[in-house]
Amino acid sequence: MLDRFLEELSSVPATGNLDAADQVWATTAAFFAGHGFDKLIHLDVARGQFSLQTTMPDAWIARYQELGYAGIDPFLSHCCITFRPISTGIAYADQHRGLSAAQMNVIDEASGFGWNAGFTSTMRLRDAQGLAGWNIGSSLSRKEVDALRADREAELRLAAHHAHLALARAMSAFSVLLSPRENQCLRLLAQGCRTKDIARELGLSTSAVELYLRNARQKLGAATREQAVAMFSSVMS
Structure with a gap:
């Protein structure tokens, strides 16, 4: 399935517009959903240019913004500082050591929108210039996600790497620098x-x-x- 996914990504023309990026995203979301990971966040920030793709519903995005969760989101503050995959989601609550009550609340509320268990795959470590990474989640149980990760995590992280590059190519000629x-x-x-x-x-x-x-x-x-x-x-x- 990975080979087919990579072929589909390579077939998307690097036209530098949102249509190409949307096609890459739809292909990527379908691939991960087919492997049991139906919750995705991809964030790429570099020198004021940034893009975000997610399968989370608009209701969660609106709540995230309304309550200022970007300032405490552990995905940004704790996960994108290492290339080591970090377990995410309420099902891994026992592994979220060092998080504040407010940060745990973000994770708990995300579970109400279907994010139960997952893992991160960092593409570029967070620094003053930005960051890039994936939060790859699932509505499945921790036991099921553990089994999927044991069997396919390396493949999924490789797929995330290629999807990240494909999204960058699709957006390469499309400036997102705000005036x-x-x-x-x-x-x-x-x-x-x-x-x-x-x-x-x-x-x-x-x-x-x-x-x-x-x-x-x-x-x-x-x-x-x-x-x-x-x-x-x-x-x-």
Whole structure:
């Protein structure tokens, strides 16, 4: 199955647009779901350019943003600092030593959206310039996930590596660097400001603010405004 997956990835043209990235993502999500891992997060941050893909529902993304979870998410603070795979999800709660009660709450709430057990695969260690990595999760039990990892983890991590490269190729000609105005509008939105508040703060019309926010969302490849804010917050925290 891995060979077929790699062939499918290689068949996606590196056109540098969101359609190509969406095709890579759909292929990747289907591959991992076929191996029992139906919950995925891929984050790539580098020098202000970043992208986020996830199979988590919009309701979770909205809650993640609303409660400021990007600032305490253990995936960002504890997992992307090592290439060693880290077990994730509420089913591995006994292994989450050193996490705060707030961080454990993020994991607990994610379980309500189906994230029970999984593991990470870091592509680029977190530093001042950014990070890149996968959180590969499942709604299956810990026992089932342990069995899958024992049998296929090396294959799955290799697949994640190639999917990461394919996503980078697909986005290579598509700049996601936000303009100063887009950055300002998204930052104020993340702080809880409404469109009219942002317009008043920046001395803009509400239609101009809507345009900047729409452009920012499109650059980030976010399906919703809430997802764009969550992506922005995860990087700026």
